[in-house]
Amino acid sequence: MKQANLIVLAAGIASMPVVADEQVNQTIDASSDGYVEIFNTSGSIEVTGWSKDSIEITGTLGDSVEELIVERDGNEVLIRVEVPNRHWGDIDADLTIKVPERSSLEVTGVSTDIEIEDVLGEQSLSSVSGDIDTRGVADDVEAESVSGDVDIQGNGNGSFEGATVSGDVMVKGMSGSVDVESVSGDVDVIGGSYEDAYFETVNGDQTFHAELKSGGDLSMESVNGTVDIKFSVPVTSARFDIETFNGSIRNCFGPKPERTSKYSPGLELSFTIGDGDARIEIETLNGSVNVCNAD
Amino acid sequence: MTEQDDKIAIAASQLATEIAPSRDLWPGIEEAIKAPRAPRQTPWYAQAAAVFLLVGASSMVTYSVVKYDESNTPKAQVQQVQIVPTNMIFERAAFGGEHTLESVYGRAAGGVESNLNRELANLSPEARADVQRNLAVIHQAIADISQALEHEPNNGFLQELLVAAYRNELTLMNRIGSMTQRVMARKDI
Numbered sequence: 001m002k003q004a005n006l007i008v009l010a011a012g013i014a015s016m017p018v019v020a021d022e023q024v025n026q027t028i029d030a031s032s033d034g035y036v037e038i039f040n041t042s043g044s045i046e047v048t049g050w051s052k053d054s055i056e057i058t059g060t061l062g063d064s065v066e067e068l069i070v071e072r073d074g075n076e077v078l079i080r081v082e083v084p085n086r087h088w089g090d091i092d093a094d095l096t097i098k099v100p101e102r103s104s105l106e107v108t109g110v111s112t113d114i115e116i117e118d119v120l121g122e123q124s125l126s127s128v129s130g131d132i133d134t135r136g137v138a139d140d141v142e143a144e145s146v147s148g149d150v151d152i153q154g155n156g157n158g159s160f161e162g163a164t165v166s167g168d169v170m171v172k173g174m175s176g177s178v179d180v181e182s183v184s185g186d187v188d189v190i191g192g193s194y195e196d197a198y199f200e201t202v203n204g205d206q207t208f209h210a211e212l213k214s215g216g217d218l219s220m221e222s223v224n225g226t227v228d229i230k231f232s233v234p235v236t237s238a239r240f241d242i243e244t245f246n247g248s249i250r251n252c253f254g255p256k257p258e259r260t261s262k263y264s265p266g267l268e269l270s271f272t273i274g275d276g277d278a279r280i281e282i283e284t285l286n287g288s289v290n291v292c293n294a295d
Numbered sequence: 296m297t298e299q300d301d302k303i304a305i306a307a308s309q310l311a312t313e314i315a316p317s318r319d320l321w322p323g324i325e326e327a328i329k330a331p332r333a334p335r336q337t338p339w340y341a342q343a344a345a346v347f348l349l350v351g352a353s354s355m356v357t358y359s360v361v362k363y364d365e366s367n368t369p370k371a372q373v374q375q376v377q378i379v380p381t382n383m384i385f386e387r388a389a390f391g392g393e394h395t396l397e398s399v400y401g402r403a404a405g406g407v408e409s410n411l412n413r414e415l416a417n418l419s420p421e422a423r424a425d426v427q428r429n430l431a432v433i434h435q436a437i438a439d440i441s442q443a444l445e446h447e448p449n450n451g452f453l454q455e456l457l458v459a460a461y462r463n464e465l466t467l468m469n470r471i472g473s474m475t476q477r478v479m480a481r482k483d484i
Contacts, residue, residue: 202433
């Protein structure tokens with residue numbers, strides 16, 4: 001009897017209608033250097049720059065997504081995945097979007113992974129729990145996430161800001177100014193050349209393996225994270241001010257660090273090489289500090 | 296005075312009244328007096344400026360959050376909000392002897408906290424736990440710095456770190472408080 005009931009139940013389930021994801025395939029004309037705003041609460045967003053003056057949107061919408069809004073007003077295009085306020089079903093939308101390569105972007109998500117490639121205009125990227133990855137960057141980028149990682153790569157000259165709560169931040173190969181912040185994530189600036197570089201973490205480790213331009217400013221501040229500096233082009237004119245309350249200082253050039261007081265474990269190291277054009281300031285509470293030139 | 300006392304007094308009078316040091320220490324002492332080490336203590340006006348800047352910046356943040364909140368949140372929705380307590384603890388910190396940063400900071404953070412609580416309720420349990428875990432990391436950092444300041448209350452370096460830690464918390468609360476609103480509030484061009 002039980003076996004018969006199971007068979008009936010299985011047959012019933014098999015005959016239930018399956019709600020499939022909705023497919024999206026839409027194209028809209030756009031300015032060659034316009035402004036594109038994309039909002040998607042959950043899922044993924046992939047944006048690629050291309051040489052056409054149009055925007056192509058393909059992908060899938062979960063069964064609980066209300067609609068995909070695509071609007072144009074002059075130079076501005078809005079792409080928004082509309083979801084109900086109280087959502088229990090599948091609100092994921094996975095979108096692949098091609099935009100004119102000189103577009104500027106504002107991409108916002110919540111549980112949304114964001115990938116950008118070869119978009120040459122300014123970018124403002126934000127996700128709560130998704131990763132943010134932008135390649136081929138040529139202009140200013142602001143990227144922030146809570147638990148997702150932020151990865152900014154390219155060879156552009158501009159202003160690059162990456163901020164997370166627990167995700168790691170990587171900025172690679174850029175030039176101009178860089179500002180990276182995290183509470184517990186690690187922040188790394190690898191390659192490239194900077195006039196200004198600003199790091200701030202609470203527990204996250206910090207790495208600067210890049211060039212600090214003549215007259216540039218490098219500021220690194222952490223409570224418990226370590227600070228690792230390796231100048232890819234040797235610094236020949238700079239003022240160094242390094243202080244740690246309870247960490248160690250290891251430097252490959254300049255004098256040795258000194259105790260700040262015979263009653264506390266603090267160390268400080270201040271010295272000038274050349275005319276002192278560049279300025280390097282490092283402060284930690286417990287993190288160790290390592291400063292070297294490239295091999 | 297006994298005979299024994301007399302012997303001690305005579306022996307004492309025969310002791311040398313001056314003992315020459317093994318080397319002349321005066322030049323080193325004189326040099327140290329002439330070129331005293333610069334104190335690490337931050338001047339009072341710098342501390343006051345730091346407090347003033349923090350209050351100003353915090354007030355602007357609070358104002359912008361409240362203004363944004365008023366213009367974007369229907370009143371009917373406000374009544375449905377579930378407030379999640381974050382159990383924030385303002386660590387007591389000596390700031391320049393006379394000032395306490397917690398009172399200054401507490402006023403600024405209070406305005407941002409209600410917005411943060413609402414947005415935390417909108418996040419997934421994992422994201423909410425992550426934010427709360429990292430707020431705890433900042434609180435621990437504030438406690439560590441405050442503990443160090445108890446031993447060296449006028450250490451300007453530690454005071455700077457403490458201000459930065461409070462600023463980190465304010466920035467985090469404000470960032471979370473606006474992130475999900477951005478995606479929810481945007482309806483059209």
